[in-house]
Amino acid sequence: xxxxxxxxxxxxxxxxxxxxxxxxxxxxxxxxxxxxxxxxxxxxxxxxxxxxxxxxxxxxxxxxxxxxxxxxxxxxxxxxxxxxxxxxxxxxxxxxxxxxxxxxxxxxxxxxxxxxxxxxxxxxxxxxxxxxxxxxxxxxxxxxxxxxxxxxxxxxxxxxxxxxxxxxxxxxxxxxxxxxxxxxxxxxxxxxxxxxxxxxxxxxxxxxxxxxxxxxxxxxxxxxxxxxxxxxxxxxxxxxxxxxxxxxxxxxxxxxxxxxxxxxxxxxxxxxxxxxxxxxxxxxxxxxxxxxxxxxxxxxxxxxxxxxxxxxxxxxxxxxxxxxxxxx
Numbered sequence: 186x187x188x189x190x191x192x193x194x195x196x197x198x199x200x201x202x203x204x205x206x207x208x209x210x211x212x213x214x215x216x217x218x219x220x221x222x223x224x225x226x227x228x229x230x231x232x233x234x235x236x237x238x239x240x241x242x243x244x245x246x247x248x249x250x251x252x253x254x255x256x257x258x259x260x261x262x263x264x265x266x267x268x269x270x271x272x273x274x275x276x277x278x279x280x281x282x283x284x285x286x287x288x289x290x291x292x293x294x295x296x297x298x299x300x301x302x303x304x305x306x307x308x309x310x311x312x313x314x315x316x317x318x319x320x321x322x323x324x325x326x327x328x329x330x331x332x333x334x335x336x337x338x339x340x341x342x343x344x345x346x347x348x349x350x351x352x353x354x355x356x357x358x359x360x361x362x363x364x365x366x367x368x369x370x371x372x373x374x375x376x377x378x379x380x381x382x383x384x385x386x387x388x389x390x391x392x393x394x395x396x397x398x399x400x401x402x403x404x405x406x407x408x409x410x411x412x413x414x415x416x417x418x419x420x421x422x423x424x425x426x427x428x429x430x431x432x433x434x435x436x437x438x439x440x441x442x443x444x445x446x447x448x449x450x451x452x453x454x455x456x457x458x459x460x461x462x463x464x465x466x467x468x469x470x471x472x473x474x475x476x477x478x479x480x481x482x483x484x485x486x487x488x489x490x491x492x493x494x495x496x497x498x499x500x501x502x503x504x505x506x507x508x509x510x511x512x513x
Contacts, residue, residue, distance in 0.1 A: 231353050231384065233491060234336045236480065237346040240303050242329055243310050250317050253363050253439065256324045264441030267434065269461035274367070275502060278436065278463055281318070281362060282369035282500050282511035288312050289360040289371055292332070298352050298378050302334035305358065306345035313362060321361035321368050321439050328484060333359035333372075340469060340477050340494045341430055342484040352378025355388055357496050361439065368439050370465050371512040372498040383472060384493060390422045391470040391495035398447065398466040399501060402508035408443055408456045415468045416449040427475045427494070430486075432465040435500055458503045463511065467498030 247256075270278060292309045310331040313320045320331035328344070335343035335357040336350070343357075350356065359372035374388050397414040411432075419426045432445025443456050447468035473492025480487060488494060502509045 231337050231355075231381070231493065232351045234339050234343075234348065234487075236344075236482070236485065237348040239330075239344060239346045243307065243331070245310075245319075245323065246314060250314070250319055251363075251366075252319050253321065253368070255326075255439070256319075259324070259326070264434070264438035267442045267462070268436045268438070269459055270436060270463060270502075271461065274436070275461070275463075277365050277367045278369065278500070278502065279511055281364040281367045282371070284316055284318060284364060285360050285362045285369035285371055285500075286512050288316070288362065289358060289373065292358055292360065293373065293375055296350065296356065296358075296375050296377060299349050301347050301349050302336065302343070302345040302356070303347050305334055306330050306332050309358075309360060317364075319363040321363045321370070322359075325439060326483075333357075335359070335494075335496075337493050338488045338491050340427065340471070340486040340488055341496065342486055344482060344484055350377045353380055353384070354378070355380060355384050355493060355495060359496075359498065363439075366437055368435050368437075369512060370435055370439075370498065370500050372467065372496055374495040374497060386422070387424065387470065387472050387493060388495045390419065390424050391468065392497050393422075394418045394426065394447075394468045394470055395466055395497040395499065398468060399499065399508060399510060402458060402466075402501060402503060404458055404460050404503055404505060404507075406458045407452075408445065408458065409450060409452050411466060412446045412448045412450055415447050419468070419470055425471050425473075425475050427469040427471060427477070430467075430469045432467045432498075434462070434464045436463050458508075460503050460505050462503040463500060465498055465500050467496055469494055469496045 295308050322328045323331050330345045333342050334345045354377040357374040361370040394415045397418045398411040401410045401414045426448050428448045434441040434443050471494045474490045476489040477486045499510050499512045
């Protein structure tokens with residue numbers, strides 16, 4: 186995630202208290218029945234997603250639930266030092282990652298035709314409060330919702346809004362939470378109603394790509410083997426992986442080293458996996474071009490050709506003899 190212009194918490198509240206158009210493009214309107222996107226080189230049909238109205242900022246009990254440092258100090262930059270965690274820290278990572286999984290699974294159970302992504306955000310937000318954890322995206326670099334919801338041609342970082350889900354949609358829900366000083370991060374892509382065969386294939390291959398990336402992890406392995414394994418699966422299925430949407434180190438920081446590149450590449454300096462490292466693997470797999478545009482909200486990434494993408498993400502730990510999926 187790129188850094189943004191720093192603002193204080195009070196500035197967020199002034200901006201959003203009446204229901205913001207901050208994440209709505211002035212030159213794009215969302216009708217009750219979005220037009221059908223017909224992929225120019227296939228017979229696929231699905232609803233093209235455009236930004237819709239976003240509801241006001243949700244209340245959060247700041248006095249009762251510990252928050253990450255960037256909430257009060259938005260100038261906090263990306264962590265530069267790699268964390269190698271000890272057993273006590275690993276236990277905390279397991280706890281936060283298992284709770285993140287619980288929240289994602291429960292939120293996914295709310296998916297059905299007609300539900301809005303804002304309603305999914307509200308559910309996850311309230312579940313975080315119930316479990317006394319902080320939704321990490323909230324106030325991270327001017328983001329003001331608690332989860333990311335990316336539907337169809339929205340590649341990543343979709344901001345929950347009042348658009349309802351339609352039969353045939355695919356939706357990625359990305360949940361990250363902060364508990365006891367540590368972050369846990371995961372996402373999955375789900376089918377809504379009757380999804381066409383190509384959409385199902387895309388989602389299935391995205392899941393396979395993530396498994397392939399995880400399968401090659403272990404102590405002493407170069408980080409670049411992750412991208413090699415993922416690329417082999419995607420290319421064999423006629424799909425592509427976005428090269429500059431990266432996985433990341435995670436722990437006391439939301440994003441930090443090591444960077445995880447999901448495509449085959451020749452690294453300038455090879456980083457080796459070490460026991461105690463925790464990072465995410467989250468390849469973004471596309472049915473069309475990997476080129477995208479970041480909308481005026483500063484977050485939403487949409488495919489330039491209108492094609493769909495799918496993504497699966499887990500937080501993993503490098504152990505003495507392999508790798509453990511903490512968010513399984």
